[in-house]
Amino acid sequence: MHENNKIHKVVIIGSGPAGHTAAVYAARADLMPVMFEGFMAGGVAAGGQLTTTTEVENYPGFPEGISGPELTDHFRAQSLRFGTVIHTETISQVDLSKRPFQLWREGMENEPPVLASSIIIATGATAKRLNLPGEETYWQNGISACAVCDGALPIYRNAPLAVIGGGDSAAEEATFLTKFGSRIFLIHRRDTLRASRIMAERVLKNPKIEPVWNSVPLETKGDTKKLTSLVVKNVQTGDIRELTVGGLFYAIGHKPNSDPFKGQLEMDADGYIVTKPGSSFTSVEGVFAAGDVQDKRYRQAITAAGSGCMAALDAERWLEGH
Numbered sequence: 001m002h003e004n005n006k007i008h009k010v011v012i013i014g015s016g017p018a019g020h021t022a023a024v025y026a027a028r029a030d031l032m033p034v035m036f037e038g039f040m041a042g043g044v045a046a047g048g049q050l051t052t053t054t055e056v057e058n059y060p061g062f063p064e065g066i067s068g069p070e071l072t073d074h075f076r077a078q079s080l081r082f083g084t085v086i087h088t089e090t091i092s093q094v095d096l097s098k099r100p101f102q103l104w105r106e107g108m109e110n111e112p113p114v115l116a117s118s119i120i121i122a123t124g125a126t127a128k129r130l131n132l133p134g135e136e137t138y139w140q141n142g143i144s145a146c147a148v149c150d151g152a153l154p155i156y157r158n159a160p161l162a163v164i165g166g167g168d169s170a171a172e173e174a175t176f177l178t179k180f181g182s183r184i185f186l187i188h189r190r191d192t193l194r195a196s197r198i199m200a201e202r203v204l205k206n207p208k209i210e211p212v213w214n215s216v217p218l219e220t221k222g223d224t225k226k227l228t229s230l231v232v233k234n235v236q237t238g239d240i241r242e243l244t245v246g247g248l249f250y251a252i253g254h255k256p257n258s259d260p261f262k263g264q265l266e267m268d269a270d271g272y273i274v275t276k277p278g279s280s281f282t283s284v285e286g287v288f289a290a291g292d293v294q295d296k297r298y299r300q301a302i303t304a305a306g307s308g309c310m311a312a313l314d315a316e317r318w319l320e321g322h
């Protein structure tokens with residue numbers, strides 16, 4: 001039995017800004033939180049999506065900016081400072097139908113479960129990528145999955161940029177990038193955008209945005225240090241074109257890391273956990289959700305941290321009455 005059959009007051013699953021903010025608040029409220037930070041859960045290292053980026057310039061408190069991995073190290077140190085117990089394990093299954101809640105660790109499903117009075121789910125999301133040839137070399141050196149996060153960085157200023165996708169996110173990201181790039185290629189495999197009409201019209205009217213219809217990216221190329229071009233293929237004509245670009249932004253969606261909770265919590269059609277507006281309450285009492293696993297709109301470190309704070313305060317108040 002995990003830790004002598006102890007029933008933990010709060011178990012936090014996930015280790016990005018949402019999970020660690022929840023941990024700091026819960027620990028300072030004497031709830032003795034236990035965090036499962038994951039072991040390459042959702043394909044991302046413990047610490048979450050910020051471990052995959054270089055500079056973070058929009059998290060308050062760091063006027064000179066801070067590297068993503070360094071910021072996540074600070075989060076973890078702050079959680080530990082107030083007594084959070086952190087396990088480098090992934091939660092693979094849960095049973096939310098009975099109290100205390102039961103949680104199983106990946107690779108240890110035959111062992112007795114971890115027991116918890118309340119759970120904060122902060123498992124985040126994973127940005128979808130195409131893993132094109134050259135992508136590993138130029139990831140964060142010209143290739144990103146977050147225009148709002150990275151668009152303002154010096155390497156993208158006044159450079160031709162490409163956005164891949166055809167939905168609302170792609171339309172928003174392309175429009176946002178017109179502030180920085182010299183020209184924006186919007187690469188879409190069809191000949192119309194899936195984005196809402198108003199967003200699509202705005203994009204098509206923008207003189208800085210050039211749609212590249214019926215096209216899929218084949219390869220990224222660079223000078224070994226940074227991205228310099230993107231090879232695309234027209235799927236109707238078979239024509240291959242090499243676009244000179246200094247940046248490539250994926251806007252093909254995110255996958256929320258919510259698989260262990262499927263069928264037990266209310267989720268939307270894309271698998272995002274549904275929370276009661278203005279709170280972190282899920283469809284199961286005593287289970288709270290924070291960060292990108294329940295937010296498909298803002299998806300920023302600071303909004304994830306804010307909702308992690310909400311989840312800890314919600315859990316604390318809920319535990320007082322139970």
Ligand code: FAD
Nearest residue numbers: 014015016017018038048049091124149291292299300301
């Ligand atoms: P995440 O950061 O997604 O972390 C959750 C983590 O929990 C997972 O990665 C994993 O380690 C762990 N986990 C998942 N499932 C389990 C499980 N079953 N059991 C245990 N552990 C689990 N935002 C900004 O504000 N500024 C930026 O400059 C910025 N740059 C970005 C650059 C890139 C390339 C990307 C991809 C994102 C960027 N973001 C940025 C967005 C920001 O990283 C996210 O909004 C934020 O990290 C979400 O935090 P989170 O706590 O919800 O989860």
